[in-house]
Amino acid sequence: MSGRTLALWCPDWPAVAAGASAELPADRPVAVLLANRVVACSATARSLGVRRGLRRREAQARCPELYVAQDDRDRDARLFDPVVSAVDALAPGVEVLRPGLLVLSVRGVARYFGGEHAAAERLIDQISAAGVECQVGIADELSTAVIAAKRGQTVSPGGGGRFLAPLPVAELAAEPSLTGRGREELVDLLRRLGLRTVGDFAALPRADVASRFGADAVAAHRTACAEAERSPSRRSIPPELETGMACDPPVDRVDAAAFAGRTLARRLHERLSAAGVACTRLAVHARTANGEERARTWRCAEPLTPEGTADRVRWQLDGWLSGTSGDRPTAGIVELRLEPVELVTAGALQLGLWGGVGEGDERARRALVRVQGLLGGEAVRVGVLGGGRGPARRVTLHPLGDELVPELDAEAPWPGRLPEPSPATLPPGDLPVALLDEQGRPVGVTARGLFTTRPARLRWGSREWALQGWAGPWPVDEQWWDPASAHRAARAQVLFREPAARGESARGGTVQEETAGAGRSRALLLICRAGLWSAEGIYD
Structure with missing residues (x-):
């Protein structure tokens, strides 16, 4: 049982967090939008016909009383912090995959509560006391445990393959925190090849998968075969790669904590780059002047960029400093420390547009914001690709900072659309x-x-x-x-x-x-x- 993993999943978390932030009753239908499309909705909204992928107008037509909120990852993380704290009080060693989903090793908690089922029930009761619904899944492999959590099941030891085999192949791309880029395209290709279930894909020889589909498909194939994965880690890291900073004066505001997090993230990634490695699992430690400490471990499917690291520092400290977790610190933060728990070679990290690991993109964005401040909000525009038949008609320009919503729906049928490839340059006029x-x-x-x-x-x-x-x-x-x-x-x-x-x-x-x-x-x-x-x- 030492390799068993427990996953705890809070369904529809972005919608739950949006409703809680607006102090809505639990039965009020809620939908969360990104680029004018529904990306999450509550169970009540689904019962009234709202589905992910719908445009805002259609969702509101199906459910006139629908409460609509914009996607906000900071809000999701801040309101998920009390859930993590509740689990951490019973079972130390929690790793957050994303707001709404966390994992931990079963071994300690099952031994303490007298078995896996007893531990799962105790955790569900603990989360319910915080006013949040959740489901628990247990399996030998982390990805199998996550899939089981979304069904509220416990997979018997060694039974991961049998559990996964009849599931639709789309399950391999259902959890973004465990998949790499292009997983949805892989699933679509597998469907067109006639591989409808996870078991169909698992039956393919590994060598054929690697030669035909690439590296991410091999990772998906390992998941489909329920092969051993890395379990939640407890090992210490090389001290030379840890990065810390003393906060003087102490940090007691979220904006100041976010600034400190960006600075510390940049230092960490400079050290990682010098060592030729990248981080896929990160522990964030914070200590106040009165000795209070808060530590979280964040797990990612792909190596973290400096922006991704700074986001996780901000999410963690936002929930603590704002008091949403119920144990607001009594003094300001005097020490921050980042500990890369799991490392991969730096080649696994996608370089930024200007050759850096995200820093160049951030510098370019700041420069554009500065130009926008000098010349006006309409002076800097960003293009988004949408629908249409001609190349110029498909591009919608929005001022920098506005929501990038195309004027025409890209997914609508466009008979007579210009065939690929599209022109590389569009003149300002014909x-x-x-x-x-x-x-x-x-x-x-x-x-x-x-x-x-x-x-x-x-x-x-x-x-x-x-x-x-x-x-x-x-x-x-x-x-x-x-x-x-x-x-x-x-x-x-x-x-x-x-x-x-x-x-x-x-x-x-x-x-x-x-x-x-x-x-x-x-x-x-x-x-x-x-x-x-x-x-x-x-x-x-």
């Missing part, structure tokens, strides 16, 4: 061009969506090129039922080669004349409106 045939006559598009003659040349500005190839035309007939907003056009893709200019050096020599073989190929996306062509996009 660039007029002329599409010509071999005799130099303009090429148009008929009412039946066909070229009037075969395209052969492209005139762009004062220059003209012979086409190497073309595709289309693709008619566009939008909102034909409304004469005021109807839009008819046709798109085409053309490929041509830009010749090297006269006297330009090519491969160490001098080009005396323009030759088709000396330049580089270019591709444009053209659109024809009212018989006139223009370049709508440029391909790299």
Whole structure:
């Protein structure tokens, strides 16, 4: 039983936390939104037809009395702290996977309470006394225990494979805190291959899975086979990788604690980077001037970034300093310490956009905020990809800091959408061009969506090129039922080669004349409106 793991899951925690924050009655339907879609809802809301993935308007149409809250991970973590404290009072060694889900080793708590079932019942009673519903699952493997917790079951020793086999393969991607990037795409691919259950996937040879699907699929296959995983760790870490700081003056506000957490997270990751490792399990320790201590262990499926580390420090201290856990410290925090409990090679950590491990992205964000403060809120805009048929129509620009909600639904059907790949560059306005045939006559598009003659040349500005190839035309007939907003056009893709200019050096020599073989190929996306062509996009 030494390897057994207990998982404690609070269903619909984001919705529960949103309702508690608003002091709503327990039976009030609640939904939590992210990017205008439901990401969590209460059991009452589900009974009235609300489901994850619905747009806000549809969810409110199904349930007019629905209380809607925005996704707030800080709120979820702050209100989950009393639950963690309640469990920690009975069973030390708790590890938080995410707000709403935690795990611990069964061995000590089962020995103390006289068995696994007695320990599970005692923990459920403890959480219920705090006004929160929960379910417990126990299994040999951590991931199996989490899946069992969502069903309120205890898996017998050695029975993980039998328990998982009949479950739908979607269970392999159901818990984001235990999966890597791309797990949902893997599950979708497995379904299309006819592998409907976890047992079907587990039956595949490991070598075939590794060669066909990649590293994350191997991890999913180990889960499907109920193979041994790392259990909640209790080992100490090398002291040279621990990072601490003294807080002078003592920290007694959440904003000051968050600032200290960011500073400490940056120091920790500098040490980890120097050692060539990254952290997947982190212990956060805090001590006050009166000797009160608070420690939590956070487990992650992927290596932590500095931002992720700072978030967990803030979540933990927010719940303590705000008093939501019921034992608010009597003095300010004088010491913070970060202890990386489990390490992996640094190659497992995705680098940031500017080459760092998240620090560059944060510096870039701060620079953009500074520009926004100087030039105004509308001066810095961020694009979000949505629905639409043309490339420019699919991009919605929002001021930096606003909710990134596309103007058009990306998941809606869009007959006639431009096929992949999309242009790499969209000019600020349409660039007029002329599409010509071999005799130099303009090429148009008929009412039946066909070229009037075969395209052969492209005139762009004062220059003209012979086409190497073309595709289309693709008619566009939008909102034909409304004469005021109807839009008819046709798109085409053309490929041509830009010749090297006269006297330009090519491969160490001098080009005396323009030759088709000396330049580089270019591709444009053209659109024809009212018989006139223009370049709508440029391909790299």
